Amino acid sequence: MxxxxxxxxxxxxxxxxxxxxxxxxxxxxxxxxxxxxxxxxxxxxxxxxxxxxxxxxxxxxxxxxxxxxxxxxxxxxxxxxxxxxxxxxxxxxxxxxxxxxxxxxxxxxxxxxxxxxxxxxxGDSETRAALPDNPMSADRVRWEHIQRVYELCNRNVSETARRLNMHRRTLQRILAKRAPK
Structure with a gap:
């Protein structure tokens, strides 16, 4: 490269x-x-x-x-x-x-x-980042998945909630919070 x-x-x-x-x-x-x-x-x-x-x-x-x-x-x-x-x-x-x-x-x-x-x-954008010392928690992985689906739905809360089979208000509360550690 x-x-x-x-x-x-x-x-x-x-x-x-x-x-x-x-x-x-x-x-x-x-x-x-x-x-x-x-x-x-x-x-x-x-x-x-x-x-x-x-x-x-x-x-x-x-x-x-x-x-x-x-x-x-x-x-x-x-x-x-x-x-x-x-x-x-x-x-x-x-x-x-x-x-x-x-x-x-x-x-x-x-x-x-x-x-x-x-x-x-x-810096060189081609270099690989080092592996993390502390991997993501299960809560963080869940939160990341929700964020990914949210982005794929063009940040449409109703569509994201439908695809995740989740109540819209529950999703809104999750999106309003900071990411878990």
Whole structure:
């Protein structure tokens, strides 16, 4: 396998609705040589991409006005060689797979520090991750399966509940909670 080409232009779009985190990460990435653009919403992020698609992006998955994957998709369409990383506090396999299919090169759980973000942006995306020391619990596996079906149903709660043979309200409660350990 060959290493992915790292863009020489170091423009970086950061999209996150957590203003203090966004500001800290922007400062940290500027010290690493990036020219940083910040956005606090999907609409703002997509607008930046349409104006001038950056060579790098770090996008939060859940934003107040929608799904950060929309920014990833717009970036990949505008600049296919761009390297994008998805950040989220609601990590699950289904959204990680979707993010990669839409053009993301990595998927990091929050809170991620600047070194981890930088490593994901400029690191070799071809290398394999190490096996986890602690595998997922049965509750986590169940939660991951529900999330995968939810993503496959285009985040339609009623359709997901029907396919899982589960009451819609029960499913809504599960989706509102954080992932089990």
């Amino acid at each position: 060959t290493n992915a080409v790292i863009p020489t232009e170091k423009t970086l779009l950061l999209v996150d609705d957590d203003k203090p985190f966004l500001t800290r990460l922007a400062r940290a990435m500027e010290t690493r040589g990036f020219e940083v653009l910040m956005a606090e919403s999907v609409a703002e992020g997509v607008a930046h991409v349409k104006r001038s698609a950056p060579s790098f992006a770090v996008v939060d998955l859940r934003l107040a006005d929608g799904n950060g994957l929309d920014v990833i998709e717009a970036l990949h369409q505008a600049r296919p060689e761009a390297r994008a990383v998805v950040l989220t506090g609601y990590g699950n396999i289904a959204t990680a797979v979707t993010a990669v299919k839409l053009g993301a090169i990595d998927y990091l759980a929050k809170p991620a520090d600047a070194d981890a973000v930088y490593g994901a942006l400029v």
